[in-house]
Amino acid sequence: MADDGTQHPLRIYWIMWISLFVLSSFSYGTDFMDDGALRTFLILLFMMLKAGRIVLIFMHMGWERLALKLAILGPPVAILVLIGLMSLESNYVEGSRIDNYGESTMEVETPGHH
Amino acid sequence: MSEAVLDSGAEKAPGGQGLVDDWSRDKQVFGVPWGKAMMWIFLLSDTFIFSCFLVGYMSVRIATTDPWPNPSEVFALQAFGHDVPLLLIAIMTFILITSSGTMALAVNMGYRRNRKLTFWLMVATAVLGASFVGMQAFEWSKLIAEGVRPWENPFGAAQFGSSFFMITGFHGMHVSAGVIYLLVIAFRVKRGFYENRPGGYEIVEITGLYWHFVDLVWVFIFALFYLW
Numbered sequence: 001m002a003d004d005g006t007q008h009p010l011r012i013y014w015i016m017w018i019s020l021f022v023l024s025s026f027s028y029g030t031d032f033m034d035d036g037a038l039r040t041f042l043i044l045l046f047m048m049l050k051a052g053r054i055v056l057i058f059m060h061m062g063w064e065r066l067a068l069k070l071a072i073l074g075p076p077v078a079i080l081v082l083i084g085l086m087s088l089e090s091n092y093v094e095g096s097r098i099d100n101y102g103e104s105t106m107e108v109e110t111p112g113h114h
Numbered sequence: 115m116s117e118a119v120l121d122s123g124a125e126k127a128p129g130g131q132g133l134v135d136d137w138s139r140d141k142q143v144f145g146v147p148w149g150k151a152m153m154w155i156f157l158l159s160d161t162f163i164f165s166c167f168l169v170g171y172m173s174v175r176i177a178t179t180d181p182w183p184n185p186s187e188v189f190a191l192q193a194f195g196h197d198v199p200l201l202l203i204a205i206m207t208f209i210l211i212t213s214s215g216t217m218a219l220a221v222n223m224g225y226r227r228n229r230k231l232t233f234w235l236m237v238a239t240a241v242l243g244a245s246f247v248g249m250q251a252f253e254w255s256k257l258i259a260e261g262v263r264p265w266e267n268p269f270g271a272a273q274f275g276s277s278f279f280m281i282t283g284f285h286g287m288h289v290s291a292g293v294i295y296l297l298v299i300a301f302r303v304k305r306g307f308y309e310n311r312p313g314g315y316e317i318v319e320i321t322g323l324y325w326h327f328v329d330l331v332w333v334f335i336f337a338l339f340y341l342w
Contacts, residue, residue: 047336047338067145068154071143101179
């Protein structure tokens with residue numbers, strides 16, 4: 001366990017902490033943007049930057065051997081296939097709902113605060 | 115698990131050759147303590163559970179023809195006379211990040227065998243985690259008071275409520291379990307339970323893995339449920 005990254009200078013944690021704070025502020029900032037491709041891209045970008053930092057630095061994955069890295073980080077890639085298939089499927093379901101039942105006639109309230 | 119077993123043999127090759135060596139040499143594959151390997155494998159399975167929830171949320175959100183409630187408005191809080199979107203959620207996010215920071219410091223202090231600081235940093239992490247759960251409880255009661263239910267809500271598609279309660283509820287349960295886990299280990303550290311045990315303070319790192327994972331899941335929930 002000697003040289004595998006159990007002993008870092010504390011500085012790396014402060015840098016991580018600050019960078020996660022800054023990235024979270026940026027994430028939060030996207031809420032004030034107009035909807036669109038740019039906003040979606042930024043939401044996903046900041047999400048992945050934060051997630052990568054947490055896994056590689058806080059969870060020490062960056063210092064582990066390739067065997068462990070691949071065994072743990074490899075399988076979740078399969079989720080991308082699930083996301084792809086399910087979005088195809090759900091788009092089809094939405095289309096057939098509109099075809100058979102028509103557009104939604106739901107009346108909605110604007111969220112109010114008491 | 116002694117260090118001798120893990121480090122037996124010659125110098126370990128890095129990269130691709132190391133990958134082949136690790137899997138093919140009739141020895142333990144992962145050069146980490148068994149507790150750490152098991153925690154990683156548990157977290158991998160947990161990753162799939164949360165992914166299924168989030169993919170399910172994506173599916174119902176795409177498939178519904180009803181308008182999806184705007185989370186920015188639903189989760190707004192009044193502060194300084196204005197509606198600030200996602201105010202509480204943003205505070206919860208910063209609290210969880212801070213708790214990840216104190217946890218990482220606790221791991222570091224554990225390996226330096228500084229029991230007192232390790233204990234207090236773990237307690238600080240647990241307190242931050244508990245305050246996160248408290249704010250979540252506040253958020254839930256506020257939404258329930260406004261009429262949001264798993265089967266209907268006044269702001270739009272019914273699936274909004276089911277996804278919200280399921281995903282944040284399951285995450286909140288993980289945070290609560292983590293708080294208990296942290297406190298158990300923290301008090302063991304305090305009374306010197308790990309002083310003479312093989313492996314020593316790697317338990318703090320294993321606990322930390324779980325805690326960082328909870329923070330990691332929140333990053334995805336925050337982006338995909340609250341912001342998207």
